Amino acid sequence: MGGLLASEIFRLRKRLMPYVLLGLLLAIVGLLYLLLWLVVQVEAEEGTGASELEAVISLSNVLGDGMDLAYSVAGVMAIIPAATLVSSEYAWGTIRTLLPRSAGRDAFMGAKAIVTIGFTLAVAITGFVGALIASWIVSTMGDFSRDLPSDFAAEAVLAILRTTLAMLPYATFAFMIALLSRSTAAGIGVGLAMYFLDDTITLLLGTAGDTGETLSEFLIDANVSALMAANHVEPPGDHFSAWRGAAVLVFYSAAFLAVSIWRFRTRDVHVN
Amino acid sequence: MPNDAPAAHGNARVVLETEGLTRHFGHIVAVDRLDLRVHAGEVHGFLGPNGSGKSTTAGMVLGLIEPTAGQVRIFGQELHGASRELRRNIGAIVEAPAFYPYLSGRDNLKALAMAWGGVSEGRIDELLEQVGLTERAGSAFKTYSMGMKQRLGIASTLLTDPALVILDEPTNGLDPAGQREVRELIPRLAAEGRGVLLASHLLYEVQQVCDRVTIIQRGKVLESGTVTGLLERGSFIEVAVDDLTTATNILEALSFVESVTRENGRLAVAAPADSGAAINRALAEQGIFASTIVPHMNTLEDVFLDVTEHEDGDTQRTAEAS
Ligand SMILES: Nc1ncnc2c1ncn2[C@@H]1O[C@H](COP(=O)(O)OP(=O)(O)OP(=O)(O)O)[C@@H](O)[C@H]1O
Ligand SMILES: [Mg+2]
Numbered sequence: 001m002g003g004l005l006a007s008e009i010f011r012l013r014k015r016l017m018p019y020v021l022l023g024l025l026l027a028i029v030g031l032l033y034l035l036l037w038l039v040v041q042v043e044a045e046e047g048t049g050a051s052e053l054e055a056v057i058s059l060s061n062v063l064g065d066g067m068d069l070a071y072s073v074a075g076v077m078a079i080i081p082a083a084t085l086v087s088s089e090y091a092w093g094t095i096r097t098l099l100p101r102s103a104g105r106d107a108f109m110g111a112k113a114i115v116t117i118g119f120t121l122a123v124a125i126t127g128f129v130g131a132l133i134a135s136w137i138v139s140t141m142g143d144f145s146r147d148l149p150s151d152f153a154a155e156a157v158l159a160i161l162r163t164t165l166a167m168l169p170y171a172t173f174a175f176m177i178a179l180l181s182r183s184t185a186a187g188i189g190v191g192l193a194m195y196f197l198d199d200t201i202t203l204l205l206g207t208a209g210d211t212g213e214t215l216s217e218f219l220i221d222a223n224v225s226a227l228m229a230a231n232h233v234e235p236p237g238d239h240f241s242a243w244r245g246a247a248v249l250v251f252y253s254a255a256f257l258a259v260s261i262w263r264f265r266t267r268d269v270h271v272n
Numbered sequence: 273m274p275n276d277a278p279a280a281h282g283n284a285r286v287v288l289e290t291e292g293l294t295r296h297f298g299h300i301v302a303v304d305r306l307d308l309r310v311h312a313g314e315v316h317g318f319l320g321p322n323g324s325g326k327s328t329t330a331g332m333v334l335g336l337i338e339p340t341a342g343q344v345r346i347f348g349q350e351l352h353g354a355s356r357e358l359r360r361n362i363g364a365i366v367e368a369p370a371f372y373p374y375l376s377g378r379d380n381l382k383a384l385a386m387a388w389g390g391v392s393e394g395r396i397d398e399l400l401e402q403v404g405l406t407e408r409a410g411s412a413f414k415t416y417s418m419g420m421k422q423r424l425g426i427a428s429t430l431l432t433d434p435a436l437v438i439l440d441e442p443t444n445g446l447d448p449a450g451q452r453e454v455r456e457l458i459p460r461l462a463a464e465g466r467g468v469l470l471a472s473h474l475l476y477e478v479q480q481v482c483d484r485v486t487i488i489q490r491g492k493v494l495e496s497g498t499v500t501g502l503l504e505r506g507s508f509i510e511v512a513v514d515d516l517t518t519a520t521n522i523l524e525a526l527s528f529v530e531s532v533t534r535e536n537g538r539l540a541v542a543a544p545a546d547s548g549a550a551i552n553r554a555l556a557e558q559g560i561f562a563s564t565i566v567p568h569m570n571t572l573e574d575v576f577l578d579v580t581e582h583e584d585g586d587t588q589r590t591a592e593a594s
Contacts, residue, residue: 007387014375093370100334101360101388101432269336271327271366 004102004111008085012115017084021077022126028073029130033057037138058144059135062128063152063159064232066135070127071228075167075195078120082171083178083187085112086260090182096269109261113175117164120171124163128156149233159231162242165249166224170195172256179260194220223248284311285347287436287467288333292342295328295491302328304491305342310467312435315458317478317485317499318471321580325491326471330366330438335359346436360388363434365442369425373414377405377424380413384428391431399427404453418445426454430461437461440471455481479503479572487579494579503570506578509548511539512564513555522558523551538564545569 012018036057043051056065089095102108139146149155173194178187198221205216216222217240226245229235239245288310295303303325310316320326331337333344335351344351347358371380378396385391400409403423408416416424422445429437439458443451458481462468472478478485479499486496495502513519516534523532523541528550530542541551545567555562 003389004387007383010379010386011372011375011383014379016374092373093368094372096331096334096336096366097370097428098384098387100336100362100364101384103356266338268338269331271331271336 001103001107001110004107005114007098008111008115009118012081012119018081018119018122021080022122025070025074025077025123025126026130029070029127030134032069032073033131033134033138037142040142054142054144057135057138058146059132059139060145060147061233062131062135063155066131067128067159067163067231068228070124070131071163071166074123074127074163075170076192077126078123078167078171079174079191079195080188081119082116083174083191084184085116085178086175087178087182087184087187091184096271099269105264106261109179109257109264113172113257113261116171116175117168120167121160121164123167124160127163128160162227162231162246165246165253166227169220169224169249169252169256172253172260176256176260179264218248220249220252284313286310286345287312287347288469289345289348290329290333290342291345293329293332293339293344294341295325295332295337296340301491303332303339306488306491306493308486308493308496310436310469312467313462313465314483315462315468315470315481317482318469318488319473319475319478319485319576320488324489326488327367327440328491329488330364330440330469330471333438334362334364334366336366360390360432361434362436362438363429363432364438364440365425365429366438366440368444369421369428371413371421371424371428374412376410376412377416377420377427378409380424381428381431385431388432395431395433399430402430402457403427404450419447419450422446423450426457434466436467436469438469438471441473442470443472443474443477451477475571475573475576485572487576489580495575499572502575503572504545506570506575507545508568509541509543509545509551510564510566510568511541511551511555511562512537513539513560513562515560518558519555519560519562522554522560526550526554 036053040051040053040057043053055061056069089098099105099108136146138144170191174187174191177190178184181187198219202216202219202221205212205219223245225237226239227242227249229237229239230242286309288308290306290308293303293306293308294301306325306329308316308318308329318326318329328337332339333346333351346354346362349355349358371377372383375383378400381396381399385396397406400406403426405420405423405427408420413421413424422442426439426442429439442458443454446454455477458468458470462483470478470482482499484496484498485502487494511519511523516537516539519539520532520534523529523539526543528543528547532542533540543551548565548567552562552565
């Protein structure tokens with residue numbers, strides 16, 4: 001599989017899309033911080049006192065609120081390449097060129113799965129860097145709290161890993177849909193729909209009695225919330241443990257990848 | 273059997289063998305109990321009308337398409353469970369050459385070499401040179417002309433130095449010089465000991481470069497044999513004489529004559545192409561003097577059209593025409 005993986009990374013690096021997506025992520029995170037900073041300025045002029053928003057965008061909250069903010073955009077950047085990774089091979093027909101002389105079907109999908117996980121990590125790191133720079137700038141401009149804990153580096157690594165894991169079920173879901181449908185549009189479309197509608201569904205289920213609430217706790221969104229809450233110094237809301245959230249998210253991601261690999265084992269690759 | 277392989281091929285290693293290979297797509301039987309054998313050192317033409325199952329067969333040989341029934345053996349091994357080394361020993365383009373559009377020609381070959389492994393340093397440049405792409409090797413694949421894409425396809429086929437090469441319409445879109453280059457390249461591949469399976473609709477090309485051909489229609493083998501054998505079979509010697517009846521009787525008595533028929537006041541004698549002199553002598557000995565003795569050789573196109581039209585293959589042809 002090493003060869004296939006090297007080839008995947010080589011091809012991704014030569015593609016424009018990943019750079020555009022990561023650049024876009026940086027820009028959007030920066031823009032969001034800028035907008036919130038403007039709101040804080042308006043509030044200050046009106047003399048409503050130190051706002052909650054100030055805390056949100058301050059450097060000292062970059063791992064908590066900052067990563068939440070980055071996550072809200074970053075998922076999109078993880079979903080798109082995950083879907084195209086598989087379906088582009090079908091669209092270009094390159095799958096029939098690449099596959100026969102390669103290490104085999106499991107290795108082929110395995111390499112793509114690893115790249116999907118790797119790129120999701122890259123998205124989380126970029127989101128963190130964006131939030132760090134933007135929050136430092138606005139905090140300096142607005143003289144907000146810039147205190148960072150002494151173990152900031154270790155906490156940052158953890159926050160990045162948590163954010164990666166939070167995006168991974170959506171990315172692998174898009175990956176699976178793209179494989180099953182052999183369509184980039186379907187992979188991205190269904191993947192994004194899931195990403196954006198999941199919290200609404202979770203919310204609705206939560207109001208539908210005990211069964212609904214129990215059910216909602218097994219949806220991706222509730223577990224993302226539980227996991228991401230651990231990035232905060234004072235976790236917002238009441239969540240079940242981050243460990244449980246992490247376990248459920250790992251389970252989902254592994255299941256989506258397993259279904260993809262299993263389906264691809266026996267599927268014809270048409271030549272026409 | 274007149275179509276037996278010449279001795280040179282008879283002993284050569286079988287690089288590809290299919291046995292009862294079958295593939296259904298719903299109601300369509302794309303490939304129907306196909307037996308095919310390609311030897312090392314031979315160019316094997318794989319002919320058939322559009323939709324006759326050539327590409328589907330290639331897809332099954334490459335492990336892309338699962339057969340409904342039957343077997344594929346590569347280098348004597350069952351394809352299922354064949355080692356990676358064996359699978360890497362097949363180079364193929366099926367249908368149009370497919371590459372990453374945003375990568376250059378050279379990077380495409382690089383990406384494939386990485387994925388496949390075992391490609392020696394310098395092999396890529398050597399192949400680019402061989403197919404005449406060196407100058408444009410740095411341009412993105414999507415900017416290539418059809419012929420350049422085809423050339424890159426041929427280069428990728430040879431990347432792993434395979435012992436079995438499968439080419440599907442390799443000269444499609446090539447300019448006359450390019451077509452000739454490929455026509456000259458193919459026998460060279462075979463001379464190096466590779467087996468080549470060449471699917472093509474250009475029958476004069478096939479006739480020039482192939483040692484053997486298999487003609488299929490609707491997934492079934494109609495004919496298989498050496499090119500010379502196939503060409504000879506339908507050929508005849510045209511004889512013009514005054515007394516047709518006597519001449520017919522004389523010729524029918526000859527051992528090497530298969531049949532004699534009348535056509536437009538002349539005789540069509542089914543006999544080996546080189547038997548003109550013998551025919552002349554036999555007639556002269558009986559006092560009959562022929563004004564014309566002309567051998568008529570079939571072309572592969574004649575044989576192909578004859579064979580495929582006989583086999584009530586009208587569905588396919590009508591479908592194509594409409
Ligand atoms: N994925 C598929 N689904 C349904 N039918 C298919 C599929 N692939 C091929 N077929 C059918 O199988 C038959 C054989 O097709 P194939 O492409 O193998 O023919 P071919 O000999 O390569 O034709 P051509 O000379 O036009 O390239 C055709 O009737 C085709 O419609
Ligand atoms: Mg075809």
